Amino acid sequence: MRCWISPAEAAAALRRGRGRGVRIAVLDSGIETSHSTFGGGALCDDLAIVEDGHRLKVVAGEGRDLFGHGTAVAGIIREMAPEAEIGSIRVLGESLSARTAIILEGARQAIERGYHILNCSLGCGVLEHVLKYKAWVDEAYLRGVHVVAACNNADYGRPEWPAFFTSVLTVNMARTDDNLGIFYKPGHLVEFAARGVDVDVPWSGGGTKKVTGSSFAAPRVTGMLACLLSEIPDLDPLQTKVLFQRIATPWSREIRGPNER
Template identity: 40%
Template sequence: MTQLPWRRERREHYPGMPAWSLSTSRAALEEFHVSRQEEITQQWAWGGSDGSGVRVCVLDTGVEGAHPRVGGLERSLVVSRDEDDRLTVTDCDPVDPAGHGTACAGIIRSLAPQVLLSSVRVLTDGKAGTGAALLAGLGWAIDQGYDLINLSLSTTRSEFQPALHELADRAYFRRCLMVASAHNMPVLSFPWTFSSVISVASHDQADPMTYYYNPNPPAEFYGRGVRVPVAWPGGREIHSTGNSFAAPHITGICALILSKHPWMTPFQLKSVLYLAANNVTSLNGGTHVRT
């Protein structure tokens, strides 16, 4: 079997069985290439990986595909309204009117150089956007089967919480993992506070591969997010600070892990990310160090 189970059609329901169940007396268990996780090290998790075969979608302000630190895009799209005032996701030029999305994409590319990057523009100037546009872009990305979706954005508007929560769960069960940055202010916002996503805040170390597990969620992990050198429109580079730039560091590391272990489900990937964190104790009593 070569096709991933979560990409295949769901099996028919067996009469006399509860919904979602499997009758092992009438059908053999499906083959599944289990990724054994006996002792996780960073070398086991992503050693030798370059992100090949992993598709990543950046929902943001757009991405300047020609930027040297981005290295091209698989697709560039935008959420806009058609002539009937309906929100649609359509192809567009690989440009970024704000810079925020380019910065995030450049970070991902720097860690996982062979990923297939796509951009969906849901924000216009790095701050402004509608909840409806976010929902439309996110729903489209999930349906397209991306392995990872980077969301360096959030909304404080509670009316969008139920729909975002539903999309986050849909993504989780389709093995499309969302990596979301925490808000830069101590306020409640979404979707980073959902348990079905990987939520990221910042640390101030300079090594892009250093990250930490946070035992006091809702932000589960800390990635590099202070004075980060990032790509900027016009082929430029600037230094910027924010949880927005911590999230793509974790997205890049997740891409490396998935490239090496493509059969991992979201809960496996999150477990490996936890076990390989720089502050998590290993079985021999020490802590992980980068190798």
């Protein structure tokens, strides 16, 4: 059943919410669970999708991040929605690359395990793979699962998937110090932007790193979404996108990131 609320109610819920009861799957390079950012807290799941000959296999992630990227993403989500439940599904390797089949299996695992939000700071620009991505993004939409994706870091207008599907909350990096800001750019498939330029994040090895990229803006919106859903859990993906459009600050050239002309 749809739950209709006003933009003002959504903005108030964002301010109140802390993510309690919302489960977020981080499809990335893994999460370093020993990092002080996570305070030794357990993840919902800690999985890795690996190749075993000609088959894919789900194995334990063992609290490892093969690159540092997933730890950064999870750290931003924890900052924004401290009471949300986070699960790690490792689909990216040491070079932050993966075969489409591995990403698809990771997404399938997240949907089947009942996650409310899938954070995808990744993308595929291979045209022949569009329908493979569409299949799981459509399945998520039909089940009321929210997908948040980063766009291309070199050119935000370059088609990538899942970012270029209309049911996805797609996020670019913004040049701003406002951790809570969300910006809206109508007439683009990459509709939203959030802080993602020169951001200090947790990194593998127990340290921190200053980073720039849409990968670090998307989890900020994921955290906002978790806060909203913790207060109003019945919102579906279409409703949340419209509400974010209504409450966001209009995009301006002053906040554009390095991948926008």
